[in-house]
Amino acid sequence: MVQKDRGFQIFANALMIFLVICVLAPFFLMLMSSLTDEQTLIANGYSFFPKKFSTYAYRYLLVQSGSVARGYFISVSITVVGTICNLFITMLYAYPLSRKELPGRYAFAFYLFFTMLFSGGLVPAYLMWTQTFHIRNTVIALLVPGLLMSPFNVIMMRTYFTTNIPDEVVDAARVDGAGEFKILFKVVFPMAVPITATIALLVGLAYWNDWMNGLYYINDDKLYSIQVLLMKIQRNLDQLRQQAQNGSGNVNMADLPSTSVRMALTVMGILPVMIIYPFLQRYFVKGITIGAVKG
C-alpha cells in the first residue's frame, strides 16, 4: 500500500513538474534572449542557453531610451489612479445594494446586471468615445473606457457586505448618529479589507495589462504605457514583415529596437507583476474562486 502510494506520488509530482516547465519555459526563453549578445542572437536566433551573454539591452533601456521610462511612468500612474477610482465607485455602488432596507435597490441591481448581459459592442462605443467625448490621445482613453467599473466586482463586494457585515453594526452606527458615508468609510470599509484587497489586485492587473484602449484611441507616443509601447513595436514589425513580402513600404528597420532590447522590454512589462505576485498570491486565488462562481 505504502509502496504503491510512493509510486503514485512520484508520478503525480512528475506530471506537475512537467506542467511547471511548460509554463515557465517561454518566460525563461524571454529572459535568456534579453540577456543574449545581439550578434549571437542574429547568428543563432532565440535560444535557452545562448553562447554569449550581454546586459546591453538593459543598459540601453536604462540610459538611451526615454520612451521606456515614460511608458513606466504612465503605466504606474494609470494603474494607481485607475485602481483607486475604480475601488471608490465600486464600493459606493456595492454598499447601498447590500442594504436590505433601501427601497428601489432592485432597480439599481438590474441596471448593473443588464450591462453584463447585453453590450452595444465596439462600434457604437468607439464612435461615442471618439466623436462625442473626443478622448483620442488623452489620458482619459487609458483610464475610462471599459475599465473604471466592473459589474462583477460590484457583485462580489455586495455579497461580501451582505454576508460579513452584521446589520447590528450598521444599525449601532446609525443610532450613534453617523451618516451613511461615514458608516461606509469608517465602519464597513475597515471590516471589508480582504475583499477590497482582492478586488484592488484584479483591477490593478487589468489596468497594468491593458493595451486595447491604447490600440483604439492612442497614437501619440507621449501617452504610450509599457503595454501599448510593446503593442506598437509589434505592429511596426508586422508591417515590416509584410513589406518584405510586398517589397514596398515606409517602416525602417533602424527605427525598431533590436531583438534583445524587445525581449528586455517584455521582461520589464511583466516585472512588477512578478515581483508582487508571490506575496499576494492568496488574494489572487481568492479573487478567482469567489469571482467565478459569484461572490
Next chain:
Amino acid sequence: MKKFKRTVKHFWPMYLMFLPGVIYLFINSYIPMFGIQIAFRKYNARDGVYGSPWCGLKNFEFLTKTKDAWIMIRNTVLYNLVFIILGTVLAVATAIILNEIRSKFAKQAYQTIILIPFLISMVIVSYLAYAFLSTSDGFINNTLVKLFGIDKIDWYNTPKYWPFILVIINVWKGLGYNMILYYATICGIDSTLYEAAVVDGATRWQKVVHVTLPSLRPTIIILTLMALGGIFRSDFGLFYQVPMNSGPLINVTQTIDTYVYRGLIQNNNVGMSSAAGLYQSVVGFVLVSVANGIVRKIDNESSLF
C-alpha cells in the same frame, strides 16, 4: 407621492452613492446600446450615429451571402467549443492530481506557478509566441528544425498550424485559472465521504470516480454553461495580436471580434462592422440568458442574477 418624497428624504445619501456608478454605466454601457442602431443606418461621419440615413437590413446582407461571415462565425464557435472541452478536461484532471499530492509546499508551489500565464497580457504572450515561431530566428526553426534536418517552417504564413497553436496558447494561459476553480471545489468536498470510501476498501481511482467527480459535477456544469453563454465572444488579443495580424492566416484566425475591429479601423466599413457587432450582441444576449436560466434551475446560488 408623499411616500416617495419621504423615502428620498430619508435615504438620499444612499441614492447619492449610486450616482458615480450610474453615470459611468450610462456612458460606458447604455449609450453604446442605443448607438447600436447604427447597424441599420448608412453611416457617414458628418451626420454621425443618430443622423445618418436609415438603410434597413442592408448592412446585414453579407451575413447570409458572403463566405467571410461564415468563416468568422465558424471560427468563433469552433474555437470556443475546443477551448471549453479541452480546458475543462485538463483543468479537472490537473486539479484532481494536484489534490492527491501530499507535500503542502509542493502543492502551493505548483498552484502558484501554473497561474502565472493568467497574469500577463496578450501582447506579452504574442512576444513569447514570436520567440518560438519567428521564421528567421525563432527557437523552433533554429533548434528543433535544425536538429531533425527539416526545412524551416514559415509559421506566420502557414494557416494549417494555427488551430493547434491557438489552442495550445489558450490552454497554456487559462489552465491555472480553471485548475484553481476546480481545486477549490475539491478542497470543499466533505472529507467523511472519502473516509467512508476508504472503509469500503475503495482504491484511489474508485475514490476519484465515485466521490470526486460526482462532487465536481455541479461546478463543471455551471462553468461550462457560463462558457457556452459566451461562445459568440472571443479574445481579441489571442486571435489578432498573437498571429500578428497576418493576412495569410485570416481563414483560421478571423473571429467576430477581429472582424468587427478590422472592419471599423482598417477598412472603415462601419456598416458591416456594426452589423456583425449587433449580431454578436443579440445572439450573445440570448445565449447568456438561456445559460443563466438553466444554471439558476440547477443551483440558484451560482447564477449570475
